[in-house]
Amino acid sequence: MQVGTRWTSGDEPPQAVPAALRDGIQGVDALLPVDDLGQPRPRWTLTWLEGRPIAELDTGVIVELDDDGTAVVRHDDEDDFA
Structure with missing residues (x-):
């Protein structure tokens, strides 16, 4: 089991x-x-979904890894249009 964490944007993760x-x-x-x-x-929250890390900012910005392990930035309301 991996535990998430929180930190303030602009601070060192x-x-x-x-x-x-x-x-x-x-x-x-930046x-x-x-x-x-x-x-x-705003603050970041790191969580793990099926072993994959996901960082979400209080504003709804999400940074996660794609299938190739590259960081992808999106906004949580993008799921509403899928």
Whole structure:
């Protein structure tokens, strides 16, 4: 069994986050606007589905691995149109 974890966007992902997801996560973090009003940054949640890591941001952005092990970024509302 693999346990997930949470961390704040923009922070270094915990060691539990697979290297294959890190570039995708850091790419999303780089695109998030800076909040000059001091609002809290969204948080990432790492979970495992059928042994595959999935990182989801509170905003609905998802970073997961495709069948080739490459990180893919999508939004959770994309499932509504499948």
